[in-house]
Amino acid sequence: MSSKTKNIVILISGSGSNMAAIARTAQQQNWQRRFGARIAAVVSNRADAGGLQLAQSMGVPTQVLSHQAFDSREAFDAALMKLIDGYQPALVVLAGFMRILTPDFVHHYAGRLINIHPSLLPAFTGLNTHQRAIDAGCREAGCTVHQVTAELDHGPILAQASVPVLPDDTADRLAARVLVQEHLLYPQAVEAWLQSQP
Incomplete structure:
Protein backbone atom coordinates (compact mmCIF):
# COMPACT_ATOMS: atom_id res chain seq x y z
CA MET A 1 0.00 0.00 0.00
CA SER A 2 1.21 3.48 -0.85
CA SER A 3 2.29 5.61 2.08
CA LYS A 4 0.65 8.65 0.46
CA THR A 5 -2.67 9.58 2.06
CA LYS A 6 -5.64 8.81 -0.18
CA ASN A 7 -7.78 11.91 0.19
CA ILE A 8 -11.50 11.61 -0.53
CA VAL A 9 -13.52 14.72 -1.38
CA ILE A 10 -17.33 14.42 -1.20
CA LEU A 11 -19.61 16.79 -3.10
CA ILE A 12 -23.14 17.47 -1.79
CA SER A 13 -26.05 19.82 -2.44
CA GLY A 14 -28.52 18.79 0.27
CA SER A 15 -28.95 16.79 3.46
CA GLY A 16 -25.79 14.77 2.97
CA SER A 17 -27.16 11.46 4.24
CA ASN A 18 -24.99 9.39 1.87
CA MET A 19 -21.98 11.56 2.73
CA ALA A 20 -22.62 10.92 6.43
CA ALA A 21 -22.92 7.16 5.83
CA ILE A 22 -19.53 7.17 4.08
CA ALA A 23 -17.87 9.36 6.73
CA ARG A 24 -19.22 7.21 9.57
CA THR A 25 -17.99 4.05 7.88
CA ALA A 26 -14.57 5.62 7.29
CA GLN A 27 -14.31 6.29 11.02
CA GLN A 28 -15.80 3.00 12.23
CA GLN A 29 -13.80 0.85 9.78
CA ASN A 30 -10.63 2.92 10.31
CA TRP A 31 -9.93 3.63 6.65
CA GLN A 32 -6.99 5.81 7.72
CA ARG A 33 -5.15 2.84 9.22
CA ARG A 34 -6.32 0.21 6.74
CA PHE A 35 -6.03 2.12 3.47
CA GLY A 36 -4.26 5.38 4.33
CA ALA A 37 -7.54 7.07 3.34
CA ARG A 38 -9.47 9.93 4.88
CA ILE A 39 -12.42 12.16 4.10
CA ALA A 40 -10.44 15.33 3.38
CA ALA A 41 -13.37 17.65 2.73
CA VAL A 42 -17.07 17.98 2.00
CA VAL A 43 -17.85 20.60 -0.65
CA SER A 44 -21.31 22.00 -1.42
CA ASN A 45 -22.61 24.33 -4.11
CA ARG A 46 -25.28 25.49 -1.63
CA ALA A 47 -24.48 27.33 1.61
CA ASP A 48 -27.77 26.10 3.12
CA ALA A 49 -27.06 22.40 2.51
CA GLY A 50 -27.86 20.51 5.71
CA GLY A 51 -25.00 18.14 5.09
CA LEU A 52 -22.45 20.88 5.82
CA GLN A 53 -23.36 21.02 9.52
CA LEU A 54 -23.51 17.23 9.60
CA ALA A 55 -19.98 17.00 8.19
CA GLN A 56 -18.69 19.61 10.65
CA SER A 57 -20.23 17.67 13.56
CA MET A 58 -18.19 14.66 12.40
CA GLY A 59 -14.98 16.69 12.27
CA VAL A 60 -14.81 16.86 8.48
CA PRO A 61 -13.71 20.18 6.91
CA THR A 62 -16.30 21.85 4.68
CA GLN A 63 -16.23 24.35 1.84
CA VAL A 64 -18.97 26.16 -0.09
CA LEU A 65 -18.65 27.20 -3.72
CA SER A 66 -21.92 28.67 -4.99
CA HIS A 67 -22.64 28.02 -8.65
CA GLN A 68 -24.70 31.23 -8.62
CA ALA A 69 -21.48 33.26 -8.39
CA PHE A 70 -20.46 32.12 -11.89
CA ASP A 71 -21.87 33.09 -15.25
CA SER A 72 -21.42 29.69 -16.86
CA ARG A 73 -21.31 26.00 -16.02
CA GLU A 74 -17.77 25.88 -17.40
CA ALA A 75 -16.56 28.69 -15.12
CA PHE A 76 -18.09 27.06 -12.05
CA ASP A 77 -16.62 23.65 -12.86
CA ALA A 78 -13.17 25.19 -13.43
CA ALA A 79 -13.31 26.86 -10.01
CA LEU A 80 -14.62 23.66 -8.45
CA MET A 81 -11.74 21.66 -9.93
CA LYS A 82 -9.25 24.16 -8.51
CA LEU A 83 -10.84 23.89 -5.06
CA ILE A 84 -10.96 20.07 -5.13
CA ASP A 85 -7.41 19.76 -6.48
CA GLY A 86 -6.18 21.68 -3.43
CA TYR A 87 -6.88 18.46 -1.50
CA GLN A 88 -4.99 16.24 -4.00
CA PRO A 89 -7.91 13.78 -4.12
CA ALA A 90 -7.49 10.10 -4.83
CA LEU A 91 -11.29 9.90 -5.16
CA PRO A 122 -29.04 1.05 -17.04
CA ALA A 123 -32.76 1.39 -16.29
CA PHE A 124 -34.21 4.82 -15.43
CA THR A 125 -31.37 7.25 -15.88
CA GLY A 126 -32.14 10.83 -14.93
CA LEU A 127 -34.90 11.95 -12.55
CA ASN A 128 -38.14 10.56 -11.04
CA THR A 129 -36.65 7.07 -10.98
CA HIS A 130 -38.96 5.58 -8.33
CA GLN A 131 -42.23 6.65 -9.96
CA ARG A 132 -40.95 5.49 -13.33
CA ALA A 133 -40.08 2.05 -11.87
CA ILE A 134 -43.59 1.76 -10.38
CA ASP A 135 -45.25 2.94 -13.62
CA ALA A 136 -43.25 0.40 -15.63
CA GLY A 137 -44.48 -2.44 -13.41
CA CYS A 138 -41.00 -3.35 -12.17
CA ARG A 139 -40.82 -6.00 -9.47
CA GLU A 140 -37.45 -4.71 -8.28
CA ALA A 141 -35.90 -1.28 -7.89
CA GLY A 142 -32.68 -0.22 -6.23
CA CYS A 143 -29.53 1.84 -6.50
CA THR A 144 -26.28 1.79 -8.44
CA VAL A 145 -22.79 3.08 -7.68
CA HIS A 146 -20.99 3.86 -10.93
CA GLN A 147 -18.00 5.64 -12.33
CA VAL A 148 -18.94 8.99 -13.82
CA THR A 149 -18.49 9.54 -17.54
CA ALA A 150 -19.57 12.40 -19.79
CA GLU A 151 -22.84 10.59 -20.56
CA LEU A 152 -25.32 11.04 -17.69
CA ASP A 153 -25.73 7.92 -15.50
CA HIS A 154 -23.91 5.67 -17.99
CA GLY A 155 -20.47 4.98 -16.45
CA PRO A 156 -19.15 1.52 -15.54
CA ILE A 157 -21.16 -0.05 -12.72
CA LEU A 158 -19.25 -0.69 -9.48
CA ALA A 159 -22.03 -2.03 -7.22
CA GLN A 160 -25.79 -2.45 -7.03
CA ALA A 161 -28.43 -3.23 -4.40
CA SER A 162 -32.08 -4.03 -4.98
CA VAL A 163 -35.36 -3.88 -3.09
CA PRO A 164 -38.73 -5.35 -4.05
CA VAL A 165 -41.39 -3.03 -5.45
CA LEU A 166 -44.48 -3.69 -3.29
CA PRO A 167 -48.06 -3.65 -4.65
CA ASP A 168 -49.06 -0.56 -2.65
CA ASP A 169 -45.81 1.35 -3.13
CA THR A 170 -45.72 5.08 -3.69
CA ALA A 171 -42.64 6.80 -5.05
CA ASP A 172 -41.90 8.15 -1.55
CA ARG A 173 -42.20 4.76 0.16
CA LEU A 174 -40.04 3.10 -2.46
CA ALA A 175 -37.49 5.93 -2.26
CA ALA A 176 -37.22 5.51 1.52
CA ARG A 177 -36.46 1.78 1.19
CA VAL A 178 -33.94 2.40 -1.59
CA LEU A 179 -32.23 5.09 0.52
CA VAL A 180 -31.62 2.55 3.30
CA GLN A 181 -29.75 0.44 0.74
CA GLU A 182 -27.86 3.47 -0.58
CA HIS A 183 -26.48 4.13 2.90
CA LEU A 184 -25.15 0.55 3.02
CA LEU A 185 -24.00 0.22 -0.58
CA TYR A 186 -22.14 3.50 -1.10
CA PRO A 187 -19.66 3.07 1.80
CA GLN A 188 -19.07 -0.55 0.70
CA ALA A 189 -18.36 0.57 -2.87
CA VAL A 190 -15.93 3.27 -1.73
CA GLU A 191 -14.15 0.74 0.50
CA ALA A 192 -13.92 -1.74 -2.38
CA TRP A 193 -12.46 1.02 -4.58
CA LEU A 194 -9.84 1.79 -1.88
CA GLN A 195 -8.96 -1.89 -1.59
CA SER A 196 -8.38 -2.01 -5.35
CA GLN A 197 -5.82 0.79 -5.26
CA PRO A 198 -2.07 0.10 -5.03
Whole structure:
Protein backbone atom coordinates (compact mmCIF):
# COMPACT_ATOMS: atom_id res chain seq x y z
CA MET A 1 0.00 0.00 0.00
CA SER A 2 1.21 3.48 -0.85
CA SER A 3 2.29 5.61 2.08
CA LYS A 4 0.65 8.65 0.46
CA THR A 5 -2.67 9.58 2.06
CA LYS A 6 -5.64 8.81 -0.18
CA ASN A 7 -7.78 11.91 0.19
CA ILE A 8 -11.50 11.61 -0.53
CA VAL A 9 -13.52 14.72 -1.38
CA ILE A 10 -17.33 14.42 -1.20
CA LEU A 11 -19.61 16.79 -3.10
CA ILE A 12 -23.14 17.47 -1.79
CA SER A 13 -26.05 19.82 -2.44
CA GLY A 14 -28.52 18.79 0.27
CA SER A 15 -28.95 16.79 3.46
CA GLY A 16 -25.79 14.77 2.97
CA SER A 17 -27.16 11.46 4.24
CA ASN A 18 -24.99 9.39 1.87
CA MET A 19 -21.98 11.56 2.73
CA ALA A 20 -22.62 10.92 6.43
CA ALA A 21 -22.92 7.16 5.83
CA ILE A 22 -19.53 7.17 4.08
CA ALA A 23 -17.87 9.36 6.73
CA ARG A 24 -19.22 7.21 9.57
CA THR A 25 -17.99 4.05 7.88
CA ALA A 26 -14.57 5.62 7.29
CA GLN A 27 -14.31 6.29 11.02
CA GLN A 28 -15.80 3.00 12.23
CA GLN A 29 -13.80 0.85 9.78
CA ASN A 30 -10.63 2.92 10.31
CA TRP A 31 -9.93 3.63 6.65
CA GLN A 32 -6.99 5.81 7.72
CA ARG A 33 -5.15 2.84 9.22
CA ARG A 34 -6.32 0.21 6.74
CA PHE A 35 -6.03 2.12 3.47
CA GLY A 36 -4.26 5.38 4.33
CA ALA A 37 -7.54 7.07 3.34
CA ARG A 38 -9.47 9.93 4.88
CA ILE A 39 -12.42 12.16 4.10
CA ALA A 40 -10.44 15.33 3.38
CA ALA A 41 -13.37 17.65 2.73
CA VAL A 42 -17.07 17.98 2.00
CA VAL A 43 -17.85 20.60 -0.65
CA SER A 44 -21.31 22.00 -1.42
CA ASN A 45 -22.61 24.33 -4.11
CA ARG A 46 -25.28 25.49 -1.63
CA ALA A 47 -24.48 27.33 1.61
CA ASP A 48 -27.77 26.10 3.12
CA ALA A 49 -27.06 22.40 2.51
CA GLY A 50 -27.86 20.51 5.71
CA GLY A 51 -25.00 18.14 5.09
CA LEU A 52 -22.45 20.88 5.82
CA GLN A 53 -23.36 21.02 9.52
CA LEU A 54 -23.51 17.23 9.60
CA ALA A 55 -19.98 17.00 8.19
CA GLN A 56 -18.69 19.61 10.65
CA SER A 57 -20.23 17.67 13.56
CA MET A 58 -18.19 14.66 12.40
CA GLY A 59 -14.98 16.69 12.27
CA VAL A 60 -14.81 16.86 8.48
CA PRO A 61 -13.71 20.18 6.91
CA THR A 62 -16.30 21.85 4.68
CA GLN A 63 -16.23 24.35 1.84
CA VAL A 64 -18.97 26.16 -0.09
CA LEU A 65 -18.65 27.20 -3.72
CA SER A 66 -21.92 28.67 -4.99
CA HIS A 67 -22.64 28.02 -8.65
CA GLN A 68 -24.70 31.23 -8.62
CA ALA A 69 -21.48 33.26 -8.39
CA PHE A 70 -20.46 32.12 -11.89
CA ASP A 71 -21.87 33.09 -15.25
CA SER A 72 -21.42 29.69 -16.86
CA ARG A 73 -21.31 26.00 -16.02
CA GLU A 74 -17.77 25.88 -17.40
CA ALA A 75 -16.56 28.69 -15.12
CA PHE A 76 -18.09 27.06 -12.05
CA ASP A 77 -16.62 23.65 -12.86
CA ALA A 78 -13.17 25.19 -13.43
CA ALA A 79 -13.31 26.86 -10.01
CA LEU A 80 -14.62 23.66 -8.45
CA MET A 81 -11.74 21.66 -9.93
CA LYS A 82 -9.25 24.16 -8.51
CA LEU A 83 -10.84 23.89 -5.06
CA ILE A 84 -10.96 20.07 -5.13
CA ASP A 85 -7.41 19.76 -6.48
CA GLY A 86 -6.18 21.68 -3.43
CA TYR A 87 -6.88 18.46 -1.50
CA GLN A 88 -4.99 16.24 -4.00
CA PRO A 89 -7.91 13.78 -4.12
CA ALA A 90 -7.49 10.10 -4.83
CA LEU A 91 -11.29 9.90 -5.16
CA VAL A 92 -14.12 12.39 -5.71
CA VAL A 93 -17.52 11.17 -4.51
CA LEU A 94 -20.81 12.67 -5.70
CA ALA A 95 -23.37 12.30 -2.91
CA GLY A 96 -26.50 14.17 -3.92
CA PHE A 97 -24.56 16.81 -5.84
CA MET A 98 -27.31 18.29 -8.00
CA ARG A 99 -25.24 19.61 -10.86
CA ILE A 100 -24.67 18.21 -14.33
CA LEU A 101 -20.90 18.27 -14.71
CA THR A 102 -19.07 19.46 -17.80
CA PRO A 103 -17.04 17.01 -19.92
CA ASP A 104 -13.84 18.82 -18.86
CA PHE A 105 -14.60 18.17 -15.18
CA VAL A 106 -15.46 14.52 -15.79
CA HIS A 107 -12.33 14.00 -17.91
CA HIS A 108 -10.12 15.66 -15.28
CA TYR A 109 -11.21 13.08 -12.66
CA ALA A 110 -11.58 10.09 -14.99
CA GLY A 111 -11.29 6.83 -13.05
CA ARG A 112 -11.59 8.58 -9.68
CA LEU A 113 -15.08 10.12 -9.85
CA ILE A 114 -18.05 8.07 -8.63
CA ASN A 115 -21.76 8.64 -8.12
CA ILE A 116 -24.78 6.83 -6.71
CA HIS A 117 -28.01 6.73 -8.70
CA PRO A 118 -31.39 5.62 -7.29
CA SER A 119 -32.19 2.98 -9.90
CA LEU A 120 -30.81 -0.28 -11.18
CA LEU A 121 -28.87 1.16 -14.08
CA PRO A 122 -29.04 1.05 -17.04
CA ALA A 123 -32.76 1.39 -16.29
CA PHE A 124 -34.21 4.82 -15.43
CA THR A 125 -31.37 7.25 -15.88
CA GLY A 126 -32.14 10.83 -14.93
CA LEU A 127 -34.90 11.95 -12.55
CA ASN A 128 -38.14 10.56 -11.04
CA THR A 129 -36.65 7.07 -10.98
CA HIS A 130 -38.96 5.58 -8.33
CA GLN A 131 -42.23 6.65 -9.96
CA ARG A 132 -40.95 5.49 -13.33
CA ALA A 133 -40.08 2.05 -11.87
CA ILE A 134 -43.59 1.76 -10.38
CA ASP A 135 -45.25 2.94 -13.62
CA ALA A 136 -43.25 0.40 -15.63
CA GLY A 137 -44.48 -2.44 -13.41
CA CYS A 138 -41.00 -3.35 -12.17
CA ARG A 139 -40.82 -6.00 -9.47
CA GLU A 140 -37.45 -4.71 -8.28
CA ALA A 141 -35.90 -1.28 -7.89
CA GLY A 142 -32.68 -0.22 -6.23
CA CYS A 143 -29.53 1.84 -6.50
CA THR A 144 -26.28 1.79 -8.44
CA VAL A 145 -22.79 3.08 -7.68
CA HIS A 146 -20.99 3.86 -10.93
CA GLN A 147 -18.00 5.64 -12.33
CA VAL A 148 -18.94 8.99 -13.82
CA THR A 149 -18.49 9.54 -17.54
CA ALA A 150 -19.57 12.40 -19.79
CA GLU A 151 -22.84 10.59 -20.56
CA LEU A 152 -25.32 11.04 -17.69
CA ASP A 153 -25.73 7.92 -15.50
CA HIS A 154 -23.91 5.67 -17.99
CA GLY A 155 -20.47 4.98 -16.45
CA PRO A 156 -19.15 1.52 -15.54
CA ILE A 157 -21.16 -0.05 -12.72
CA LEU A 158 -19.25 -0.69 -9.48
CA ALA A 159 -22.03 -2.03 -7.22
CA GLN A 160 -25.79 -2.45 -7.03
CA ALA A 161 -28.43 -3.23 -4.40
CA SER A 162 -32.08 -4.03 -4.98
CA VAL A 163 -35.36 -3.88 -3.09
CA PRO A 164 -38.73 -5.35 -4.05
CA VAL A 165 -41.39 -3.03 -5.45
CA LEU A 166 -44.48 -3.69 -3.29
CA PRO A 167 -48.06 -3.65 -4.65
CA ASP A 168 -49.06 -0.56 -2.65
CA ASP A 169 -45.81 1.35 -3.13
CA THR A 170 -45.72 5.08 -3.69
CA ALA A 171 -42.64 6.80 -5.05
CA ASP A 172 -41.90 8.15 -1.55
CA ARG A 173 -42.20 4.76 0.16
CA LEU A 174 -40.04 3.10 -2.46
CA ALA A 175 -37.49 5.93 -2.26
CA ALA A 176 -37.22 5.51 1.52
CA ARG A 177 -36.46 1.78 1.19
CA VAL A 178 -33.94 2.40 -1.59
CA LEU A 179 -32.23 5.09 0.52
CA VAL A 180 -31.62 2.55 3.30
CA GLN A 181 -29.75 0.44 0.74
CA GLU A 182 -27.86 3.47 -0.58
CA HIS A 183 -26.48 4.13 2.90
CA LEU A 184 -25.15 0.55 3.02
CA LEU A 185 -24.00 0.22 -0.58
CA TYR A 186 -22.14 3.50 -1.10
CA PRO A 187 -19.66 3.07 1.80
CA GLN A 188 -19.07 -0.55 0.70
CA ALA A 189 -18.36 0.57 -2.87
CA VAL A 190 -15.93 3.27 -1.73
CA GLU A 191 -14.15 0.74 0.50
CA ALA A 192 -13.92 -1.74 -2.38
CA TRP A 193 -12.46 1.02 -4.58
CA LEU A 194 -9.84 1.79 -1.88
CA GLN A 195 -8.96 -1.89 -1.59
CA SER A 196 -8.38 -2.01 -5.35
CA GLN A 197 -5.82 0.79 -5.26
CA PRO A 198 -2.07 0.10 -5.03
